[in-house]
Amino acid sequence: MSHDATHEQPATDAATANESGQRPVPFRGGGFVHRSLGPVAPLVFLAILAVWELGSRSGFISPIALPAPSEAFGALVDLFQTGMLWKHLGASLYRLVVGWTLGSLLGIAVGLFIGLFSLARAGLLPLVSALFPVPKIALLPLFIIWFGIGEGSKVATILFGTFFPTVIATYGGVDNVDRNLIRMGQSFGMSWLSIVRKIILPGAMPAILSGFRISASIAIVLLVAAEMIGAEFGVGAYILMAGALFALDQLIAGVALLSLIGLIIAWLIGKLEKRLLSWRT
Amino acid sequence: MTAITRRTLGALALTTALAGFALPSAAADKINVGILSLTSHSPSIIAEAKGYFDAQDIDVEFVSFQAAQPMAVAIASGDVDFGMTAISGGLISLADKGVIKVIGGALQETPEIDGQKILASKAAFDAGVKTPADLKDHSFGITTTGSSFHYMAHKIADKEGFDRSEIHVKPLQKVPAIIASLKSGQIDAWSIVPNIAGALTKGPEVVEIGKISDYVDDYQVTTVFTSTKNATEKKDLVERFLAGLSEGISDYNAALVDKTMSEEDTAAIVGMIHKYVYSDQPLDKADPRIRAGAMRINEGAALSVASVEDQLEWFKSEGLVPDGVTMEKLVDTSFVETR
Numbered sequence: 001m002s003h004d005a006t007h008e009q010p011a012t013d014a015a016t017a018n019e020s021g022q023r024p025v026p027f028r029g030g031g032f033v034h035r036s037l038g039p040v041a042p043l044v045f046l047a048i049l050a051v052w053e054l055g056s057r058s059g060f061i062s063p064i065a066l067p068a069p070s071e072a073f074g075a076l077v078d079l080f081q082t083g084m085l086w087k088h089l090g091a092s093l094y095r096l097v098v099g100w101t102l103g104s105l106l107g108i109a110v111g112l113f114i115g116l117f118s119l120a121r122a123g124l125l126p127l128v129s130a131l132f133p134v135p136k137i138a139l140l141p142l143f144i145i146w147f148g149i150g151e152g153s154k155v156a157t158i159l160f161g162t163f164f165p166t167v168i169a170t171y172g173g174v175d176n177v178d179r180n181l182i183r184m185g186q187s188f189g190m191s192w193l194s195i196v197r198k199i200i201l202p203g204a205m206p207a208i209l210s211g212f213r214i215s216a217s218i219a220i221v222l223l224v225a226a227e228m229i230g231a232e233f234g235v236g237a238y239i240l241m242a243g244a245l246f247a248l249d250q251l252i253a254g255v256a257l258l259s260l261i262g263l264i265i266a267w268l269i270g271k272l273e274k275r276l277l278s279w280r281t
Numbered sequence: 282m283t284a285i286t287r288r289t290l291g292a293l294a295l296t297t298a299l300a301g302f303a304l305p306s307a308a309a310d311k312i313n314v315g316i317l318s319l320t321s322h323s324p325s326i327i328a329e330a331k332g333y334f335d336a337q338d339i340d341v342e343f344v345s346f347q348a349a350q351p352m353a354v355a356i357a358s359g360d361v362d363f364g365m366t367a368i369s370g371g372l373i374s375l376a377d378k379g380v381i382k383v384i385g386g387a388l389q390e391t392p393e394i395d396g397q398k399i400l401a402s403k404a405a406f407d408a409g410v411k412t413p414a415d416l417k418d419h420s421f422g423i424t425t426t427g428s429s430f431h432y433m434a435h436k437i438a439d440k441e442g443f444d445r446s447e448i449h450v451k452p453l454q455k456v457p458a459i460i461a462s463l464k465s466g467q468i469d470a471w472s473i474v475p476n477i478a479g480a481l482t483k484g485p486e487v488v489e490i491g492k493i494s495d496y497v498d499d500y501q502v503t504t505v506f507t508s509t510k511n512a513t514e515k516k517d518l519v520e521r522f523l524a525g526l527s528e529g530i531s532d533y534n535a536a537l538v539d540k541t542m543s544e545e546d547t548a549a550i551v552g553m554i555h556k557y558v559y560s561d562q563p564l565d566k567a568d569p570r571i572r573a574g575a576m577r578i579n580e581g582a583a584l585s586v587a588s589v590e591d592q593l594e595w596f597k598s599e600g601l602v603p604d605g606v607t608m609e610k611l612v613d614t615s616f617v618e619t620r
Contacts (some may be wrong), residue, residue, distance in 0.1 A: 064357060066379055124447060141559035143462055147466045149451060230451040230468075231342065237452070242423035245601055 020241050040085065072252035078108075079253065084233075085091070087112070089257070091233040092223055095151065099158025099226075100219045107163045108208060115204070121171075132164040137225045149230035157226040169211020173204030175195040202279060216265045218256055229278025235261070309340040311520055315352040316343050316557060321388045322365060322504060322569055323537075323554045324578055326527030330553035337521035343557065350425075353412075354507050357381050359494075363507050363522055368592050370427025372506065373602045382512045383486045383589065385505035385523055385582030385617040388495045394538060396575050397502070398478035399437070399491035405469035406488040413491040414441045419451040419469035422459040427601045429502065430459075431497035432592060433472045435599070436496045445599075463487060475574030501588035502576070512613045517576065523616055526579045537575035547572075582617040 049069050055061040056068035088094040113120040114128075136157050147153040177200050185195045227236030235257050242250035314324040314329075325341070328334050334341045345354040349366035355381040356364050365387050366372070375381045389395040401410045411416055416437060423430035430448055438448045451468050453459045456477075462468045464486040471492055473481075481487040493500060505526070511519055535552045536542040551571050552564065559567035579585075589612060596602040 037323065064380060141458060143460055144458065145465055149453070149462055228454045230453055230462070240454070241426040245427045246350070246354065246374040260467070
């Protein structure tokens with residue numbers, strides 16, 4: 001749909017061109033541009049929900065396999081009415097914001113070091129490659145001993161989860177900065193710091209921001225793991241409790257909350273991209 | 282040439298497979314029994330090894346689980362026929378949905394046998410937690426919300442006369458995580474079956490401060506359960522399973538709880554249990570662990586209805602299960618003796 005070329009426009013030009021005996025040249029540009037189709041996403045979403053609800057109501061989907069969306073919505077309403085929603089969201093957002101911010105800042109710093117200094121690259125890159133694939137969930141028992149069962153181990157889990165993807169995105173971004181721009185800066189006699197600040201950082205920003213999208217999603221995934229240990233409140237703790245009680249409506253409600261957090265974060269990063277990457281247009 | 286060889290091979294394989302399956306399937310009902318690697322699951326293991334199930338014309342296949350919750354779900358889905366675990370919120374929720382039923386009792390606290398212990402970390406003990414009454418404003422480790430640990434913590438609070446919210450339960454998901462937290466003093470207290478408690482109090486980090494039997498009357502710790510479908514449509518199969526299991530229970534009690542069985546027979550029974558419990562350790566190491574702290578399992582899988590009702594009421598009062606769950610939905614008392 002979005003890739004269709006435009007046909008209507010050159011019709012009048014062709015008519016005038018034919019009179020003087022010349023071959024009309026149709027306009028071949030256009031296309032390959034995404035049009036924004038606002039209502040499509042909500043429609044797809046609503047259609048899926050409607051089919052799901054109908055399936056549950058008719059008994060085609062067993063209540064043991066999947067609760068009706070209306071039941072999950074009821075669980076959300078319960079959460080809202082008891083005021084627990086804000087307690088859970090507050091606890092989780094605190095862990096997400098602190099863990100992700102620290103992880104990202106450290107990640108950008110280490111990523112820039114690796115991108116800019118050969119010594120850092122030689123020393124740290126193998127370390128990052130070795131530690132990135134270690135599942136943070138497997139380290140949870142160690143985190144309990146190191147950081148306690150309070151907020152420490154939860155924030156640490158998210159911090160470690162977001163640190164490594166940010167490092168990789170950042171140094172990848174630095175590597176991909178247009179060399180000609182750097183050479184140009186050098187021939188204009190810019191200082192090293194100026195080049196880093198005015199050419200390398202903005203040039204690496206697209207990669208860093210798409211790294212943010214990935215690390216934010218990883219942070220949300222790890223939230224459930226982080227809240228396995230001694231969490232009384234939090235969306236992840238709520239989901240785990242629902243699982244233990246086999247309360248599927250609450251389970252789906254909790255998962256929907258995580259999706260919502262994900263959507264909002266993606267939207268915020270989109271805004272940030274528009275602001276920080278305005279130089280691209 | 283190859284085609285013929287293959288076909289002959291296939292036919293051969295098919296006939297052997299048929300011969301292999303035809304004999305037992307014609308004679309006995311094939312069922313799956315869910316077990317956890319705990320000594321409290323020994324009766325099914327003994328009944329299978331000693332042929333009590335065979336005598337009832339049942340062919341048993343064991344399915345191992347890591348936790349009680351997935352076992353309950355597997356029974357609801359029909360992948361497993363019988364299981365034996367503590368009454369959890371998940372179990373009651375599934376019973377409310379009409380897919381599983383409690384049909385008998387298993388592990389029970391009795392006054393004359395050592396039962397579950399209440400433990401405190403050394404740090405908390407030194408800071409003044411000498412008896413369960415001191416647990417007010419202290420943390421207590423549980424696996425998940427609505428687990429038996431959660432119930433025990435609240436029963437302690439009820440009996441000692443402080444508010445349930447004044448004992449801070451910490452969900453840690455898994456028993457090893459609780460043990461690590463208790464040993465490092467990050468939680469103050471926990472309650473657990475005697476064989477694990479005994480191993481912990483031998484070390485310097487953990488101190489025993491009380492017994493669960495002082496706080497919960499006739500605590501029916503674990504129950505036998507099956508799918509509603511089995512309980513209503515295959516009553517005969519359920520009865521035969523319980524008959525076989527009951528013989529296993531008698532042997533288990535005689536060998537490990539009352540110790541009335543000869544040493545030779547007891548050793549044989551420990552050997553059977555060792556195939557599934559502590560199987561990662563050599564027998565001579567596992568032997569004392571299997572024998573230590575065995576708790577009584579009700580003869581004939583008798584069920585303490587009052588205890589189950591008390592637990593159900595607790596779940597309801599905490600809002601952990603739907604209000605509409607009744608004893609009729611949860612328990613089918615037609616199979617075993619109730620008390």
